[in-house]
Amino acid sequence: MNTFYNADGKPVLLKIVKAIQENKAYLGEVDGLIGDGDHGMNMNKGFSVFEERFQDEEFTFSEGLDELGMILLNEIGGSMGPIYGTIFMDMAEAGEEFEEIQVGQLAAMLEAGLNGLCEIVEAKVGDKTLVDTLAPAVESLKKSASEGIGFADALSAMKAAAEAGRDSTKDMVAKFGRSSRLGERSRGVLDAGATSCCIILCAMADGMIEMLR
Amino acid sequence: MNTFYNADGKPVLLKIVKAIQENKAYLGEVDGLIGDGDHGMNMNKGFSVFEERFQDEEFTFSEGLDELGMILLNEIGGSMGPIYGTIFMDMAEAGEEFEEIQVGQLAAMLEAGLNGLCEIVEAKVGDKTLVDTLAPAVESLKKSASEGIGFADALSAMKAAAEAGRDSTKDMVAKFGRSSRLGERSRGVLDAGATSCCIILCAMADGMIEMLR
């Protein structure tokens, strides 16, 4: 029960899609508080295109990430298309050789995604963006890998780290994007991108836990 | 004490000008309730041009009316320029031959003004316009003339008729001009044009009473 097979990726990807779809309204509400309220719609667009196009296809985890990433990157536009597109495509690239994914492999994939993101955006931890969710999730997986923690426990720890990261944005002042215009007034609510990133990571973890072999 | 000499017209005209100037803000307020609030400014414009241009000149009553009317008619624009311009010019024309003005002469002059007005506007008594002030004032003078009432009493009666006419607009629904868009909601307040017309007629009467010989 310590291995996730790349070949078992389809249900995990579809779980991520479903999570975004189910949280469309919620993400809109979160973005509405200090952003412009469209984050749910923006996210839902690309993920639903992926679902429509690939729900009847076979694909591995890394292939699915690649296809989803390509759709986001090429077809969606906005900022979220390139941002999440880059994360998923870089994860896919880092994982395309893996047949079996264990904690260390997943950590490497997610770290590649984070690094890809950091190449295109300037935001750092503390700037109230999705980086605040993604970075601690990567850290948690790396720590679990180095400490030899089991996959299921590592995924739970990663979820907790992502949630804590998301929650940490509540007390931050936005430095990038629309909310940054509010300055101090952006404090006190979650960041929309950090929230959607947490939803994605948790859905991924839940999906993997079900498929562990 | 039953004659107003045409040659004594200057103080009467200046009294009318002064009355409009002093009531500029008030007329704006009245127009503001159901119109657009500019009636005081509109009226003040032409009367003040007349004052500036003729305060150091000599002129008779009919000459002054003619000059004031010409300024309103030619130089002011809007609706009030032509409306009051026509009234004053037609009054002047009817009175230009008079050396002595008695009740009958004044009635004839004012009636000519009313007739001129009715040639260019469609409003009738009851439509909540300046016609509601001017028409009863004419009627009152004609009645006083036919009954042989003295000039001062006739002027007082005309003032009362003009004021009653003005007040009658309070219960009317506007049929013309800006206030007509309010329909039933235009009921309950005075008409701005009826108010300015009353101010002019009263100032004229007061000016004449002082000059009666």
Added chain:
Amino acid sequence: MKKIINKPEDYVKEMMEGLYIAHPDLITYTGDDVHCLVSVNKKPGKVGIATGGGSGHLPLFLGYVGKGMLDGCSVGDVFQSPSPDQMLKVTKEIDSGAGVLYIYGNYNGDIFNFDMAAEQADFEEDIKVESVVAGEDVASAGPAAPGEKNTRRGVAGIIFIYKCAGAAADAMLSLDEVKRVAEKAAANVRTMGVALTPCTVPRVGKPGFEIGDDEMEIGMGIHGETGIRRGKLEPADQIVEEMMDKIVADLPYVNGDEVAVLVNGLGATPLDEQYIVTRKIDSYLKEKGIKVHRYYVGEYATSIEMAGFSISLLKLDDELKGYLDAPAQTPFFVQL
């Protein structure tokens, strides 16, 4: 009142000064009065065309003075007619012996003042003046019975009259002929508008009327004159359908007709919405078998910062089509 202005009483004067600064190649003024705008491009022997009216409708009225359209325009205070003296100055400046045609909207004040100017031009200056009064707002009154006076307001459709008459004058037609063309255009144009928000006259300082946050008024005039119906805001397609039903039935425009369409923003309504409206007009007319020769979309006749739009249709024959398509160059209307 939230406006980028200096003193309200300087509003029109300063606006006019800005216009002359921005368009020195096309317009100037006469008689030492910035309210008396004339084209700098004179064409000897051409019939002069003048318009005039209150300010607050830019690009109307003055923005159509230039090559191939109008020759002059007298400008009053916001929503107030200019004076006969001002219109006379313009008339004198633009006459080159062939006479002058006045084209203006059907409003009491304008009629009073411009009729007087026309009389004075004739009597005192020996300039022959003819007038064509635009009154095409189908929401403002019923059609005039034969022999009766048209009581409809003139609104954005007047641009079609300017364009056709302007091209006819540019083609060196006589005053009577230019007038005939203007009258033909006037007879074949119909307009209707809808307003979503009021506008504020600077000297007045408060909105001309109140309207609910979810309300519109169909048929409202460009000074805020009462429309035919106030109601809840509806989807664009539904609003367009109601307006088109009224417009098309009025002339009527029928199967096989060819028209030009003017979609006009009243001031605060974005171009985006005007194109959404255009899309629906197009499918509506297609369904009726009415062919569209060309579209004009944008702000052509505004009510300061009112939100809303109007639709104008001009039924074309070969003559009007030729004049409509002719080139023109003014501060606000350039057509190759």
Added chain:
Amino acid sequence: MKKIINKPEDYVKEMMEGLYIAHPDLITYTGDDVHCLVSVNKKPGKVGIATGGGSGHLPLFLGYVGKGMLDGCSVGDVFQSPSPDQMLKVTKEIDSGAGVLYIYGNYNGDIFNFDMAAEQADFEEDIKVESVVAGEDVASAGPAAPGEKNTRRGVAGIIFIYKCAGAAADAMLSLDEVKRVAEKAAANVRTMGVALTPCTVPRVGKPGFEIGDDEMEIGMGIHGETGIRRGKLEPADQIVEEMMDKIVADLPYVNGDEVAVLVNGLGATPLDEQYIVTRKIDSYLKEKGIKVHRYYVGEYATSIEMAGFSISLLKLDDELKGYLDAPAQTPFFVQL
């Protein structure tokens, strides 16, 4: 939200459909996607110029596609960049072998998406693409230090870059030369804006920010990005002076310079006010000894229905002057 629209999610699609209906002689779309707008007038061998960006800024961006300016434009949702695929479709359609220049505003999303499109065009289609990014809003950031990236927002001044680059391409200059001209224009343009009211993105349904009834925000961006100062509304002349001080000092524009001036309404501000602003700009520049070659006044780059305006200055040399003055014909920009 008081808008004349149908479903918010159809806003951009229906707006685009209306545009193609109104301007069939100038624009069409490619790749079966109304968001991929291209000119119908192709000039073989000419460098293609493409722009792109979110909707909600009409006439920006797409309204400048036509003769003598741009050849194509990819259009995203309101305030959202289009996708690389869409930009690539436009790129393929407008390339005629001489390469394509992208000119767009300095926004994260646009850079991500258009850089990708450029890479794909190069790798997959063998089309050489160069990019010039407009970033001239002096209120959005300090000037870039030598060698550093420009972090300023691109706003209305981009029109000057379109115009000069478009004319250079129309004169059949090479891609490198057209890029040089675009970069020269970009280096010599500066803009600053002021906003009086917010705008509402249709899909969002509520205003992007709140502002007091008597307040303005100087330096605000065209998506409502924070400005440099919020304060009580001031007289027009005072606002213009504050903005001009910042703009003129930034390049700097100095005594003896010759400039073009763009006064741009943000959506709900009447032309009247824009001309009042023009008047003050003119006297300000006269005092500084800066000569104005020509004025452009009107709505060139809006924020849906935001009230406010921006001022852009372009410093001219003989080359830029020639390109600026060259004729152009697009749905929203006609110059003889």
